[in-house]
Amino acid sequence: MRQSILSDNESPLIACEHVSCTYGNSPVLHDVYLNINRREFVGIVGPSGSGKTTLLKAIIGSQPVAHGSITVQPELTIGYVPQIETVDWYFPVTVEEVIVMTRTKTKWWPRITIQERTAVREVLEKLGIADVAQRHIRELSGGQQQRVFLARAMFCQPDILVLDEPTAGVDVRTRHEILHLLADLHAEGLTILLTTHDLNGLAAHLPRLVCFNKTILADGSPREVLTSKVLEATYGAPMEVLEHGGMPIVIDHGRVAMRGEGK
Amino acid sequence: MILALDIFEPYGFQFFRNGLVVATIAGALCGLLGVFVILRGMSYIGHGLSHAVFGGAAASAVMKVNYFLGAGIWGIVSGLLIARVARRRVIGADAAIGVVTTASFALGLALMNRYGQASKSIEAVLFGSVLGVKVVDIYAVASVALLGLAVVVLGYRKLLFSTFDRDVAQVSNVRVSLVEAVLLAMISLTILVTMRVIGTLLISALLVIPAASARMTTNSFSRMLWISPIIGAVTCFVGMNLSYHLDTSASATIILLDAFVFVVVYAIAGTRNRAKMSSLGHL
Ligand SMILES: Nc1ncnc2c1ncn2[C@@H]1O[C@H](COP(=O)(O)OP(=O)(O)OP(=O)(O)O)[C@@H](O)[C@H]1O
Numbered sequence: 001m002r003q004s005i006l007s008d009n010e011s012p013l014i015a016c017e018h019v020s021c022t023y024g025n026s027p028v029l030h031d032v033y034l035n036i037n038r039r040e041f042v043g044i045v046g047p048s049g050s051g052k053t054t055l056l057k058a059i060i061g062s063q064p065v066a067h068g069s070i071t072v073q074p075e076l077t078i079g080y081v082p083q084i085e086t087v088d089w090y091f092p093v094t095v096e097e098v099i100v101m102t103r104t105k106t107k108w109w110p111r112i113t114i115q116e117r118t119a120v121r122e123v124l125e126k127l128g129i130a131d132v133a134q135r136h137i138r139e140l141s142g143g144q145q146q147r148v149f150l151a152r153a154m155f156c157q158p159d160i161l162v163l164d165e166p167t168a169g170v171d172v173r174t175r176h177e178i179l180h181l182l183a184d185l186h187a188e189g190l191t192i193l194l195t196t197h198d199l200n201g202l203a204a205h206l207p208r209l210v211c212f213n214k215t216i217l218a219d220g221s222p223r224e225v226l227t228s229k230v231l232e233a234t235y236g237a238p239m240e241v242l243e244h245g246g247m248p249i250v251i252d253h254g255r256v257a258m259r260g261e262g263k
Numbered sequence: 264m265i266l267a268l269d270i271f272e273p274y275g276f277q278f279f280r281n282g283l284v285v286a287t288i289a290g291a292l293c294g295l296l297g298v299f300v301i302l303r304g305m306s307y308i309g310h311g312l313s314h315a316v317f318g319g320a321a322a323s324a325v326m327k328v329n330y331f332l333g334a335g336i337w338g339i340v341s342g343l344l345i346a347r348v349a350r351r352r353v354i355g356a357d358a359a360i361g362v363v364t365t366a367s368f369a370l371g372l373a374l375m376n377r378y379g380q381a382s383k384s385i386e387a388v389l390f391g392s393v394l395g396v397k398v399v400d401i402y403a404v405a406s407v408a409l410l411g412l413a414v415v416v417l418g419y420r421k422l423l424f425s426t427f428d429r430d431v432a433q434v435s436n437v438r439v440s441l442v443e444a445v446l447l448a449m450i451s452l453t454i455l456v457t458m459r460v461i462g463t464l465l466i467s468a469l470l471v472i473p474a475a476s477a478r479m480t481t482n483s484f485s486r487m488l489w490i491s492p493i494i495g496a497v498t499c500f501v502g503m504n505l506s507y508h509l510d511t512s513a514s515a516t517i518i519l520l521d522a523f524v525f526v527v528v529y530a531i532a533g534t535r536n537r538a539k540m541s542s543l544g545h546l
C-alpha cells in the first residue's frame with residue numbers, strides 16, 4: 001500500500017521500498033513502503049513487537065534489510081534517539097560525555113575542549129536541562145534522560161530526527177513538554193520521525209500518522225487514520241474512536257467499561 | 264634494618280627484577296584494557312583467548328618455534344575465528360568462544376602429553392613463572408603497553424562511543440567493527456606478552472578484577488581509565504614482592520591481592536551507597 005503524500009517535487013529524504021527484515025528465520029518487517037519528505041513530522045504507531053524499532057533501525061542503517069531498498073538522500077545527517085529502555089544506564093558516563101562522544105574527530109589528546117563544552121551547554125539549555133551536564137546518566141529523571149539523548153542527537157545538527165518512543169515512561173506534563181519541544185524543532189525546519197504508544201497524548205497531535213504492524217496498514221492525517229477499522233487491524237483488538245473538540249480520541253477495549261465516569 | 268634488607272633481598276636477583284618490571288607493566292596494561300573488557304561484557308573473550316593462546320604456546324614449544332611468533336599467530340587466528348563464528352547470531356558469541364578456545368586448549372594439552380619433554384615450558388605457560396622472564400619479555404610487554412596507550416588515547420571517543428552505544432556509533436560513521444577488531448587484537452597481544460609471567464589460567468582475572476574495582480570507585484569513564492591501570496600495576500608490584508617472601512606462586516598472589524582490593528572497594532562502595540540511600544530516605 002503506497003501512501004499518498006503532498007505532492008512535492010523534491011525527492012524524499014528517506015524512501016523505503018518493498019522493505020523486509022528478518023531476525024534469524026522469523027520475518028519482522030514485511031513489504032514496507034514509506035517515504036519521509038523534508039520538513040515532515042511523522043509518527044508511527046503499532047502494538048509492542050510490531051517492528052517499529054526494527055523499522056527505525058533499518059532506516060538509520062543498523063539493521064540489515066533482507067529484501068527491498070531504503071534510499072537515504074546523500075549527505076543526510078540523521079539524529080537518532082534510541083528507545084530509552086535499551087540504554088545501559090549503569091555505564092560510567094556523565095551527560096556531557098554522552099553528548100560529546102559523538103564528535104569523534106579530536107586532537108590527539110581527547111579532552112573536552114572549551115568550545116565543545118559551550119556547544120553542549122547551548123544544546124542542553126535549548127532543551128531546558130542545562131544544569132545536569134556533570135551528572136551521571138543514572139541520576140536523572142525519565143524526562144531528563146529522554147532529553148539527554150535528544151540533546152545528543154541535536155548536537156551533530158541533523159537534518160532529520162528519528163526518535164524511538166520519546167514519551168515512554170514520562171508523566172503527562174513531561175510528555176507535553178517533549179511534544180512542544182519537538183513541535184518547536186519541527187517549526188524551525190527539522191524533519192521528525194518518531195514512534196509512540198501514546199495514541200491520544202501524542203499521535204493524535206501529529207500532522208501525519210502511520211499505523212504499523214509488520215507492514216504499513218494506514219498512512220495519513222490522524223483523522224483519516226484513527227478509525228476503529230484501522231485500529232482493529234493494527235492492534236488486533238476492538239477499539240472505539242470518539243471525537244472531542246475536533247480531535248479523534250481512541251478508547252481501547254479495557255477502558256470502555258469506565259467511559260461513563262470521565263468525559 | 265634486618266627487615267629492610269629482607270624487603271630488598273629479591274632485588275638482588277636479575278630474574279626477579281625482570282619479572283617485577285614485566286608484571287607491573289602487565290598489570291597496568293591489563294587494567295587499561297580491562298575497562299573495555301568489563302564494560303563490553305567481554306570477560307569471557309579474555310578467558311577464551313588466553314586458553315586459545317595456550318594451544319599456540321604448546322605447539323610452538325613442541326615445534327621449537329619462537330614463542331611470540333607461534334603463539335601470536337595462533338592467537339590472531341583464534342580471535343578471527345571467534346569473530347567469524349560469533350557473527351552467526353544463531354550460535355552466539357559465548358558458544359563460539361567455547362568451541363574455538365577449548366579446542367585449542369585441548370590441542371595444547373594433547374601436545375603436552377604426547378611430547379613430554381616440552382612439558383616444562385608448557386607448565387610455565389599454564390601457571391606463569393617469574394624464573395623464565397628475559398629482557399626480551401620486558402621489551403615485548405613495554406611495546407604492547409605503549410601501543411595500548413596510543414590506541415586508547417587516539418581512539419578515545421570512538422572506543423567510548425562504540426562501547427556505550429554500538430548502533431548509534433555505527434550510524435555516526437564510527438567504524439565499529441574496526442574498533443572491535445583493534446580491541447580484540449590488543450587483548451590478544453596483551454595476553455601473549457604477559458602470559459609467561461601470569462599464566463594462562465589467571466590472566467583473564469587480571470583483565471577483569473582491577474577494572475571491576477575501578478568501576479565501583481567512580482561513575483566517570485575517563486577516571487576509570489586512570490584508576491584501573493593504577494590498581495593493576497600496584498597489585499602486580501606488591502603481589503610479586505609478597506610472593507617472593509611468602510614463597511607462593513606470583514600469579515596466584517597477584518590475583519588474590521586483586522580480589523582483596525575488590526572486596527574492600529565493594530564493601531566501601533556498599534556502605535557509601537547505603538548511607539546515600541538512607542539520607543535520601545529521611546528527606
Ligand atoms: N535482536 C533481536 N533478535 C531477535 N528478535 C528480535 C530482536 N529484536 C527484536 N526482535 C523481535 O522482532 C519483533 C519486533 O521487535 P521491535 O523491537 O522492532 O518491536 P517494537 O514495535 O519496537 O516493540 P515495542 O513497542 O515493544 O518497542 C519482536 O517480535 C521482537 O521479539
Ligand SMILES: [Mg+2]
Pocket residue numbers: 052053054083164
Ligand atoms: Mg520498540
